[in-house]
């Protein structure tokens with residue numbers, strides 16, 4: 001079969017296409033974006049008419065994927081880890097409805113927060129929902145496990161999570177493809193009540209889910225994805241989960257280590273596997289990207305005669321991603337030489353691009369709001385979050401997508417005036433619109449500035465569903481026509497823009513200022529192509 005050199009994300013995408021995927025649904029978010037972008041570019045996907053348009057947010061994405069599964073086809077919803085918080089409602093409930101066509105939820109975690117607000121570990125969501133989680137340790141496994149995941153989903157009639165982390169998602173390796181499978185045909189679920197979660201039905205569904213758990217543990221034992229690799233050592237054993245397995249193998253090769261290894265790529269893990277492994281050695285090192293999920297389950301809360309080493313006893317740092325150097329240090333085979341980073345890839349402070357419309361918006365806002373004093377601008381997640389840094393120092397919050405509008409409303413309710421939200425166009429349609437409706441319903445005195453660059457800039461310039469629609473959307477949500485203002489953030493318009501913002505800051509109700517100028521990077525891209 002053909003061999004391709006793929007990013008971990010692309011290996012998931014290709015694995016899904018070769019497994020007969022009919023639709024991917026996603027909202028961009030690092031490090032997951034490249035999965036959907038690969039499918040959007042794929043000739044194979046185009047030929048088959050595989051759905052690959054961006055969704056408005058992760059919740060709509062997962063629900064649409066569930067709808068495709070209802071209709072019997074294989075679907076996939078992709079998101080970054082915090083996107084799963086947004087999609088948590090359908091995620092938890094899909095474990096109860098179950099699926100018809102295979103459904104994969106790909107959660108891409110970002111330990112060390114390279115491009116995220118936190119480093120939560122999505123495996124906990126899998127455990128919470130009680131569904132299988134697959135965690136590849138290489139690009140080849142990303143491909144293989146995605147294919148296996150669809151079969152697993154259809155076998156147990158449950159959604160299956162694929163968990164990847166940044167280093168795997170964004171590094172390349174050779175992947176051998178296997179023969180592509182055909183798509184499922186459209187078919188209604190055999191039981192037309194399967195997806196109705198009325199309490200009387202949901203209670204039965206939950207019992208069914210609980211009774212499946214042991215079968216899932218057995219599956220993880222027989223699939224070969226949680227496997228014992230015997231070593232000659234008797235003293236130390238290593239439990240290596242997902243990508244951490246690769247780190248261990250690198251270190252083991254370098255230092256000729258031969259520890260017994262329990263490689264884990266499928267959850268739930270059968271307790272017997274863990275027990276037998278721990279009993280055969282004197283101490284166990286647990287290597288896992290993210291939180292100490294397996295380590296915690298081994299330790300429990302009681303005093304124990306077992307020696308468990310990992311993130312919880314300080315052998316490894318409690319936060320941040322792992323790397324071979326940290327693993328070396330933890331295993332005591334070298335004094336953990338810090339990884340030397342070549343000059344060219346050293347940290348550079350992020351900055352707004354020269355010519356970015358957000359800059360002119362912030363300059364106008366700073367001047368307009370100066371008379372009221374600092375501390376009144378809630379903001380959101382996107383390129384414009386850099387307005388927190390000098391020289392702008394223009395915003396006072398960045399919490400989660402959409403929170404600028406709702407936090408501004410809450411502060412206005414507390415008596416703060418003016419109370420301002422600065423939000424990007426894509427973030428606004430993702431989850432700012434509903435908060436604006438809250439403000440409209442109570443005529444809260446907030447000024448919402450939508451810094452509209454007509455793209456989802458922060459994640460590389462994906463389509464923004466707000467483009468060309470913002471005035472109508474705000475009007476439709478009930479913002480008074482005369483308080484939906486449009487300005488063009490250019491240096492030559494500075495005085496005019498300051499005046500517009502000043503007027504709306506003074507308004508004792510909801511106002512929206514749409515600051516509209518296309519992202520400079522997208523303009524450049526268009527010029528080049």
Ligand SMILES: Cc1ncc(C[n+]2csc(CCOP(=O)(O)OP(=O)(O)O)c2C)c(N)n1
Pocket residue numbers: 027028029030058080082083084086116117381382383384401423424425426427428453455456457458459464
């Ligand atoms: C729930 C969630 N989903 C996705 C992301 C990743 N992400 C951060 S900002 C952003 C969109 C930014 O687009 P926009 O609001 O238009 O602002 P711009 O970057 O273009 O200025 C995305 C998708 C995230 N942080 N949280």
